[in-house]
Amino acid sequence: QVQLQESGPRLVKPSGTLALTCAVSGGSISSSNWWSWVRQPPGKGLEYIGDIYHSGSSDYNPSLKSRVTMLVDKSKDQFSLILTSVTAADTAVYYCVRWAGDDAFDIWGQGTMVTVSS
């Protein structure tokens, strides 16, 4: 059973860089799936950030594209999110998710709360 686990700093300073990693266990990141990030500000809805394939091919939400980079590390079965120039509006629970193509977002990490504050 594939499981996902997010890790990274819980507190980031304004104008700084948010960096999170998602570890894939119980399966390979090189399977035929896309690996995604979704965030949820406190008390609000879900926002798609982007996704990456094991080849390194990626797609980002245009609303965040200028500040987002996603990377994949096949040797460690991990993928990462980098978000630059953060503000308080980036405070949210960040989820890593497996996008199983036609089968939608079928496996979610537990989520990690990241706060942007000085």
Added chain:
Amino acid sequence: EVVLTQSPGTLSLSPGERATLSCRASQSVGGNYLAWYQQKPGQAPRLLIYGASKRATGISVRFSGSGSGTDFTLTISRLEPEDFAVYHCQQYGNSPITFGQGTRLEIK
């Protein structure tokens, strides 16, 4: 981008009743790639329905999805206490992927 509008914002019902949740898209959803997720407080969303009408693994037959094009519905046939949660619709047939704002299903 495709804007998804969920209605109602909050639905108050009693256990045993039938729940009908709506998700309307601003333009046709490619391939009818529309999914529904359930989210309980402090938890990650859980996939219920994908491809508009296909139940995900392990999901009760009480949950069913229908619709096509721009209008989609999630129906819960007989509400159980554990069904009271927030429900999100998502389209993944058009780029960028988008979510609705959510419907809160609360106990009446």
